[in-house]
Amino acid sequence: MRRPARILTIAAAALLALAPVLAEARPGGRASSGSRGARTYQAPPPTNTAPNQARPFERTQTEAARPAAPQAAPGALRPQGAQGGFFGRNPFLAGLLGGGLLGLMLGGGFLSGGFAGLLGVMLQLALIAGLVLLLMAVLRRRAQPAPAGMARTMEGGAPRLGGSAGAAAAPVSIAQADYAAFEALLRDVNAAWSARDLSALSRLATPEMVGYFRDDYAALDARGWRNETRDVRLEQGDLAETWREGAREYATVAMRFSLVDVTRETATGRVTEGDPERRDVATELWTFVRVPGGPWQLSAIQQTG
Known part of the structure; x- marks a missing residue:
């Protein structure tokens, strides 16, 4: 050895x-x-x-609580007839935005339709900016911490508990x-x-x-x-x-x-x-x-x- x-x-x-x-x-x-x-x-x-x-x-002889049933993962298959998301409920806007981008990729450009094309470009840019602002607002709300429970205080030698622990019993x-x-x-x-x-x-x-x-x-x-x-x-x-x-x-x-x-x-x-x-x-x-x-x-x- x-x-x-x-x-x-x-x-x-x-x-x-x-x-x-x-x-x-x-x-x-x-x-x-x-x-x-x-x-x-x-x-x-x-x-x-x-x-x-x-x-x-x-x-310990106490069994751990069973986990809650898992929720459907993002991107999971939906039942037939279900509409998914903003663009699923607004196909016209999805087509307008996709068409403008497709025209740019094919070389026609955003302005290939003259004045009407210019209006389309402006509408599409406004839509893109609105979507970006909406996404940023959602992310900011999710990043904010949840409000904490009430502070734990002592009254007469016994604790008064705040939050979920105190509400249980x-x-x-x-x-x-x-x-x-x-x-x-x-x-x-x-x-x-x-x-x-x-x-x-x-x-x-x-x-x-x-x-x-x-x-x-x-x-x-x-x-x-x-x-x-x-x-x-x-x-x-x-x-x-x-x-x-x-x-x-x-x-x-x-x-x-x-x-x-x-x-x-x-x-x-x-x-x-x-x-x-x-x-x-x-x-x-x-x-x-x-x-x-x-x-x-x-x-x-x-x-x-």
Whole structure:
């Protein structure tokens, strides 16, 4: 084996060995996982806490919406009897313009018909100029940007959304108790994750998210590793958006938090990633779902930037 090929093979093997550590540690696997209902494929609005756009979901059970039926391509065959365009509806003008141009190409010239020919030339030139001006006006209208939606404002701690996103569903009123619940879920999910308590995670998260937690545990176990997070502190958070879908209410919250995040070898306790004496800082978008009057549950975790 040539030296460059050997180096590439060793590097690929090293990346495969390290990939589970980088991809599976911390709740959610440091990936965008879960579902945001009908807005799964729509990025949450930016906030002060998370100004960068969220990463699309790498793991989700929500199917993408089917594309609309394609429209007929330009130049497609038309039904018999259909008239196409301005000249199709005005054959006399088309013949007049084509005749003048044809006369020029054959050497007769525009003025071969005397005074009548001169009038024909003037009419044709006026028609050409009018068509050019009409085309320019159409192009200018198409080039103008569409008017933007209303600016997003905050009222009473809940966003009022403008444009198509806000028109899809009325926002959900979020009270101080809800913010306290979001912060508690951040801590409780991490505690249950570190304790490998699937029963607690089933109360705190949707079945879809619990399934991803199981997958991440299995991937860590296959390498003989265990991830633990502790001393989770919410440093900053704000509401990105809320909405209703049928009997469910959704809220997406941007959260910047610090924690101790360490992955160890299960058998020896040797640290494979992280530092038990150092705090890491992460910014994620967590989406919560509930039925009115019920407790919030974690529905999705999205990475930013």
